[in-house]
Amino acid sequence: MRNLITIDKIEHTPEYEAYLRQLPQELLLKIVENAFAEIFVNDKDGRVVYVNPSSMRYHGLQPEELVGKASGEIKRGIWEPHSFAEVMEKKCPIVTENMYYITHKSLMSVNIPVFDADGEIELVISTAMDYVTRTDLSYRTSEKSIVSSDSDFSDEVIGSGEAFKACLKKLEKAVNVDLNVLILGESGTGKSFLAETLHRHSLRRNKPFFAINCAAIPENLLESELFGYVPGAFTGADPKGRTGLIKNADGGTLFLDEIGELSLPLQAKILDVLENKRYIPVGGNAFQHVDVRITAATNQNLIELIKQKKFRSDLYWRLNIIKVTIPPLRERKEDIILLANYFLKKNNQKYGTSKLFDKKMMYLISDYDWPGNIRQLKNAIERLVVYSEHMILEEELFWEYLREEGEVPAGPAQKKTYNLEEIKRDLVNEVYTKYKSSRKLAEVIGVSQSTANRLIQKYIRGEDAPDD
């Protein structure tokens, strides 16, 4: 979408002109380098002469990778449209709706020609800015992130789908009250991660957080790990005895992962901690007192375990005061791209690279079901970054990954082929079928309301609609 606009040249008073001219270069640099909006400047030959750091948020490239390059040299597919030629031809400001493919953003960009004394274009200055969210403000890792006035998790927890946001809302309710929380979800959906995030925001944040996976430790060891033991409790034990995790977490939070694996006798001891704030260490005969918040997680169906008499219903109801079920990644497709971009950024920082996804790779990633959920996605992105020899991550590496995971038969002939039309149609269909709202479609796929309306006209109603 393109629009022509007019911007009146501002005439300053001679005094103000004089003031501007004496401003030190250092100060001017500070201003443009710290501006939140993107500032992107081409000279009259289309060569990039300046890019401020903010623009990285939109197209994912370091200023150093762009400055000195001609517009045409900058890889297509990173953002579109390229409006330089049109500004030069029309000699007036042009507003475009730019799609930034790497970061999956759609933003209005204002492209303004600056004329020299002979009336010739000297520079084209483009600026763009999106809606501000706290996640965006953390784009400079070297600086402290902006402090938010409320206690929500959105600064550090990635995910914007409705189902996931509903989970966060429930968890946020547990921030200022000392209720037990039960987190359910498939492996890798982020149960441990959310339990720790909850602790860091909770009233107990200045006290310890301990986590233990009940499935990973044999039952006899698990009891002493959790409750500790007194001196001489059993042969081979430390003669001084040992403090367990429950005591170590005193005042703080203990996270019991895979709680469904806990034996019935240990379930009874945990229930006593919850109800009476007390426990007896292994080999002991006196109660110890403790104040610990228990957060638990499982990917098992606890109600089913209760029916099978493998899980105590009184413990279930005690833990279940706030229950959060994290949906698997395949049911919150809208979060896959967000998370993939987040992990790409983290790995670029870790390995000092500037790798990028192109449109097709983004589609492949969001189309896949990720049975291992966020853990699998995180590992796959790291692997792509490490294995890729090019700046744009190669599609073949993703297919190779899927083949190794046994997800697609070997051989290039088996590849599913995609084209941009199919991708757009599928995406619009999927999101619109789910939300039945053009506003929601615009929000989820990151386009303007008018573009969303055009997409609905074209792909849902099958009517003619102008291309963007």
Ligand SMILES: Nc1ncnc2c1ncn2[C@@H]1O[C@H](COP(=O)(O)OP(=O)(O)OP(=O)(O)O)[C@@H](O)[C@H]1O
């Ligand atoms: N919303 C999120 N934003 C960013 N990273 C996340 C998010 N959720 C999970 N992760 C990351 O994904 C990985 C897997 O998460 P986690 O270990 O919490 O999953 P889990 O559900 O506890 O898995 P399991 O049931 O196998 O123990 C971790 O590295 C975690 O940091």
